[in-house]
Amino acid sequence: MVVDSGRTTKIEVKDLTKRFGNLVVLDKINFHVAEGEFLAIVGPTGCGKTTFLNCLSKLIPTSGGDIFIDGDVANPRKHNISFVFQEPTCMPWRTVRQNVAYGMEVKKFPREKLNQKLESILKLVGLTDTADLYPNQVSASMMQRIAVARAFAVNPDLLLMDEPYGQLDVKLRFYLEDELIKLWKTLKSTVIFVTHNIEEAVYVAERILVLSNKPTGIKAEVQVDLPHPRSMIDPEFVTIRKQVTELIRWW
Amino acid sequence: MAYEEVKVQTPLYLKILPVLSICAFFGSWEFIVKTGIVPSTMLAAPSEVIKLFIVKLTDPNPDGAVLSQHAWISLKEAGIGYLLSLLVGLPLGLTMGWFTTVRGLFRPVFELIRPIPPIAWIPLCIFWFGIGLWGKVFIIWIAGIVPCVINAWVGVGMTNPTLIQMARTYGASDWQIFTKICVPSALPMVFGALQIALAYCWTNLVGAELLAADQGLGFLISMGRRLALPQMVVLGMVTVGIGGAVIGVLIDAVEKRLLAGIRR
Numbered sequence A: 001m002v003v004d005s006g007r008t009t010k011i012e013v014k015d016l017t018k019r020f021g022n023l024v025v026l027d028k029i030n031f032h033v034a035e036g037e038f039l040a041i042v043g044p045t046g047c048g049k050t051t052f053l054n055c056l057s058k059l060i061p062t063s064g065g066d067i068f069i070d071g072d073v074a075n076p077r078k079h080n081i082s083f084v085f086q087e088p089t090c091m092p093w094r095t096v097r098q099n100v101a102y103g104m105e106v107k108k109f110p111r112e113k114l115n116q117k118l119e120s121i122l123k124l125v126g127l128t129d130t131a132d133l134y135p136n137q138v139s140a141s142m143m144q145r146i147a148v149a150r151a152f153a154v155n156p157d158l159l160l161m162d163e164p165y166g167q168l169d170v171k172l173r174f175y176l177e178d179e180l181i182k183l184w185k186t187l188k189s190t191v192i193f194v195t196h197n198i199e200e201a202v203y204v205a206e207r208i209l210v211l212s213n214k215p216t217g218i219k220a221e222v223q224v225d226l227p228h229p230r231s232m233i234d235p236e237f238v239t240i241r242k243q244v245t246e247l248i249r250w251w
Numbered sequence B: 001m002a003y004e005e006v007k008v009q010t011p012l013y014l015k016i017l018p019v020l021s022i023c024a025f026f027g028s029w030e031f032i033v034k035t036g037i038v039p040s041t042m043l044a045a046p047s048e049v050i051k052l053f054i055v056k057l058t059d060p061n062p063d064g065a066v067l068s069q070h071a072w073i074s075l076k077e078a079g080i081g082y083l084l085s086l087l088v089g090l091p092l093g094l095t096m097g098w099f100t101t102v103r104g105l106f107r108p109v110f111e112l113i114r115p116i117p118p119i120a121w122i123p124l125c126i127f128w129f130g131i132g133l134w135g136k137v138f139i140i141w142i143a144g145i146v147p148c149v150i151n152a153w154v155g156v157g158m159t160n161p162t163l164i165q166m167a168r169t170y171g172a173s174d175w176q177i178f179t180k181i182c183v184p185s186a187l188p189m190v191f192g193a194l195q196i197a198l199a200y201c202w203t204n205l206v207g208a209e210l211l212a213a214d215q216g217l218g219f220l221i222s223m224g225r226r227l228a229l230p231q232m233v234v235l236g237m238v239t240v241g242i243g244g245a246v247i248g249v250l251i252d253a254v255e256k257r258l259l260a261g262i263r264r
């Protein structure tokens, strides 16, 4: 299928609904993601962003509707989905290198390809020097980089990121966001990036979905047609940021 | 971002203190027995115990075996029982922690058996196995299996749920999650179990031997009582104590090496 921009549709979310008992958290959400697109989702606290990603990745069952990858119902055993969680997810008994390799091991990458990929990813995220340390010997930002590297290493059909940099300081955030853009451009993955932070969303994404309060739906969609690397003081950047902020005012 | 091990020097007085406390302990013990504050029919002085120790190295009288023979028998019984309890208890506990079917099947039986003190099995054991090796192995097995199951089970239960979700999103199967995430997560608790189970096994061994044995350290202790030889009782106790401590130190060393990554 081809969407208006001329890119192939990779992900299709149809009438996605999620209820916890009587509480409707997600209410008939519909959208597409193009192949290789970087989509950001912003929404108020507790609106169901994590729930939304959990549904997409099939960690929890949906109450209605479904998600399709390349036209088939999403299935983690079949599709290549990666998830970078809000909290760090390093296995303390594995070294940095072994942690990054985990996803590829589960997906049964052949040894040779795995090692090759592993070294190139480690280099790309600047973890080569610390590859043989254990997670508790590296800093918090490194932990998140490990998770991001592990996620990209499997060449995911869909990469879900749940506020991966939410707990880091501003300077590190910019640095890691640039790194994320670099990874995305190099590996051409399809990314859905969830965040609270409007500036962050405008900085990284090609398109932004703004969610409403519960029952959560898509309130607006904002295209960000600026080239990377972006500058936060560029007037166009500021205009888009203000536009999104305006939409969010009424949360 | 280089990582350097921080070396902590133990101050001299911390090295001397343990030596001092041991000396003081044995010194005052010798003193109270030698001066008659405690009559020698009730407690043997350390020097008497050492004398008997030297004699018992070579002389099988009056209890029928030299010290090393008793120690070897006890060690063998405890070792076999301990290994069997690890072999059954750890896989059982680990799988009970992750697979609901296993938990459903074994939990009721386990909860029933758990509160029975291992020594209570002695009469049945004598019916089943006589007073030979296997009866005691059974008691020790029962004693060791309980901490193994509980620790392994709790250890799996403490697995970080986000790690499990992470594995699921990569498409890992239940079995893969169990072996690659839950079992390594449980390792610190499992090593705790090795220590606790050993202590249980060793104490219950002596209990079993006190009641039903013709050789072993527990038997040495009960012979000491029957023959009214306090130094023999104390010798048996001390050997049990030293034996347990040595094995404990060994397990500690193994644990430190294997868990380098997790504890560092």
Ligand SMILES: Nc1ncnc2c1ncn2[C@@H]1O[C@H](COP(=O)(O)OP(=O)(O)OP(=O)(O)O)[C@@H](O)[C@H]1O
Pocket (backbone or CB within 6 Å): A020, A023, A025, A043, A044, A045, A046, A047, A048, A049, A050, A051, A052
């Ligand atoms: N397992 C559950 N059972 C019942 N209600 C739940 C469950 N999980 C989430 N909810 C509810 O769903 C709503 C959305 O939660 P969710 O964690 O998805 O929000 P979020 O947007 O990710 O929040 P945050 O910005 O804090 O990360 C919340 O109101 C929460 O109470």
Ligand SMILES: [Mg+2]
Pocket (backbone or CB within 6 Å): A049, A050, A051, A086, A162
């Ligand atoms: Mg959340």
